[in-house]
Amino acid sequence: MEYKLISWNVNGLRAVASKGFADIFTELDADFVCLQETKVQPGQIDLEFLGYESYWNYAEKKGYSGTAVYTKHTPLSVKYGMGIPEHDTEGRLITLEYDKFFLVCAYVPNSQDGLRRLDYRMQWEDALRNYLAGLPKPVVFCGDLNVAHQEIDLKNPATNHFNAGFSDEERAKFTELLAAGFTDTWRFQHPTDVKYSWWSYRMNARERNVGWRIDYFVVSNALKDAIVSTEIHNEIYGSDHCPVELCINI
Numbered sequence: 001m002e003y004k005l006i007s008w009n010v011n012g013l014r015a016v017a018s019k020g021f022a023d024i025f026t027e028l029d030a031d032f033v034c035l036q037e038t039k040v041q042p043g044q045i046d047l048e049f050l051g052y053e054s055y056w057n058y059a060e061k062k063g064y065s066g067t068a069v070y071t072k073h074t075p076l077s078v079k080y081g082m083g084i085p086e087h088d089t090e091g092r093l094i095t096l097e098y099d100k101f102f103l104v105c106a107y108v109p110n111s112q113d114g115l116r117r118l119d120y121r122m123q124w125e126d127a128l129r130n131y132l133a134g135l136p137k138p139v140v141f142c143g144d145l146n147v148a149h150q151e152i153d154l155k156n157p158a159t160n161h162f163n164a165g166f167s168d169e170e171r172a173k174f175t176e177l178l179a180a181g182f183t184d185t186w187r188f189q190h191p192t193d194v195k196y197s198w199w200s201y202r203m204n205a206r207e208r209n210v211g212w213r214i215d216y217f218v219v220s221n222a223l224k225d226a227i228v229s230t231e232i233h234n235e236i237y238g239s240d241h242c243p244v245e246l247c248i249n250i
Helices: 013-017 021-028 118-134 168-179 185-189 221-226
Strands: 002-009 032-036 053-057 067-071 077-080 093-097 102-107 139-144 182-184 215-220 227-232 244-249
Touching: 002 102, 002 139, 002 215, 013 021, 032 102, 032 139, 053 077, 053 093, 067 093, 067 102, 118 168, 139 244, 168 182, 182 185, 182 221, 185 215, 185 227, 185 244, 215 221, 215 227, 215 244, 221 227, 221 244
Parallel strands: 002 032, 102 139
Antiparallel strands: 002 244, 032 067, 053 067, 077 093, 093 102, 139 215, 182 215, 227 244
């Protein structure tokens, strides 16, 4: 069966809801819509769509982080977090189980200015990689992974070399993930294309296309040949990120 999946860091679902989110959602008409940085608590927003179920993982801290998945397909099971208490307080992970695959929506921690949260980020990355590799079916993994893997994945690699999202350590962890049996779907299909999924709000970065590709669909290598198409919807506004898309036949 062919599925269309969307992943989007909305940088505040209540904010993007006032910027045409419902119309965008309907127009995309995806089987799965995975959201990151929802920044909501239970009861703060009522945003449901006909034909979709939704699953929410909320951060303990109000107005912070959070993930959600809308799906047309009822899962066999749903898991929130990795089952590791120190990594499961910020609402960063949702896993939906289906007959032939697991769908994992993630919002990877930002290492922050001065890389002051890099040590925690490294622990989270190792735990996440082990979690994904331990799932007993092929995996479709998506989200804001907060890393530009290669120099082609951001506008100014030289001046960002030691900044959060492009540190050697973060890039190496993404390389480790791929080496553990996973494929970066968009780069697999577009080995030399330059396209970004996030732009700073500062200095008219989006208008000048000074961006980063930090939002991904990553799949188990067993699903690599099932990839139908990939897209980065940089024509869609509403957040400092744009939606990314994967169509896959599973």
